[in-house]
Amino acid sequence: LAAALRLIDADGVEALSMRKLAANLQVNPMSLYHHVANKATLLADVTRMVSARIEETVPTNGPWQQQLRRLADDFRALSLAHRNLMRYAFAGPNVIQRDGPMWLALCRVLRASGLPERDIEPIGAVLASLVCGLLLTELNGTRRRLSALDGTEADDAAGFSLAVQMLIDGVAARIAAP
Amino acid sequence: LAAALRLIDADGVEALSMRKLAANLQVNPMSLYHHVANKATLLADVTRMVSARIEETVPTNGPWQQQLRRLADDFRALSLAHRNLMRYAFAGPNVIQRDGPMWLALCRVLRASGLPERDIEPIGAVLASLVCGLLLTELNGTRRRLSALDGTEADDAAGFSLAVQMLIDGVAARIAAP
């Protein structure tokens, strides 16, 4: 999986083939099938491996607004660190798993915010979706292309930050007047 | 392009090959290359063709909140009508074009809302990104899987509606206190 990720980081998901991966590992292409069912599950496994890295970086103190922002920023850092993989992975269902650290951390923060219990999961799912959209459009260049004629990396970061603030305010509004 | 879209609707983007498309058109595979540069641009062209269908359905009267909601709903209807294509297309840069009807309509509505001119494009880009996220996670099943143990189509629609309302409120708040 680590070797596959290296190749994807270098050349993109489309350029990864079982045969190239085998060559990179100095092994017969067919040997891979003793460790992985097929290419699709290999990609799903790489995606899950990378997505699980949110875990370590998650803080548990400070105001909920700050924790939420931190979670979003970590998700963004992860996406930018593995652009090629994540751009592909967002199309599939493996980026945010229901039993994964990302979702668990998000629910924990929302509970700490005082949001009514029955709102936690639906609002959490919507927030996760919205942030996925921000990251996907940053990875594929759509946001930069739309928001200005001469977009920079700093504009991407600013747009992300602005949007996350909007989401935090939205949650706050829902706590104040449920 | 229409034939390609039919095949994609039926079997998904992965199952589309130049050779199958040619067979479907009762033509030699190589003939296709006289009408399209390669497979990647064919897919981009299909995406643009479908994305342009927002055009006709866009209203120009009523309060801006209602127009914005209508735009989002139309985008959702389009995405659901061509799930296989759109799931793939969201990964690329061709869904929302800067000179396309979607973006032009969005900017028109935001101008009508009274949002300061210099906020139109950055806020528009962020809103477009967020809605892309909602649709993508609906198409790949992530939102349904996260928000409840027994999600239905109606839950998807409700989550979408709730999120769009949050976005409209966010814009309204920015108009009231800039």
Added chain:
DNA sequence: ACCTGAACACCGTTCAAGT
């Protein structure tokens, strides 16, 4: 201007045979 057949350089995956 469009179509075609042959060919090239790749794919993912199966299977029988090896150690």
Added chain:
DNA sequence: ACCTGAACACCGTTCAAGT
């Protein structure tokens, strides 16, 4: 339990030759 070579059924694309 793991590795391997040969083989199968596909790919996208190029190119020279046709109409």
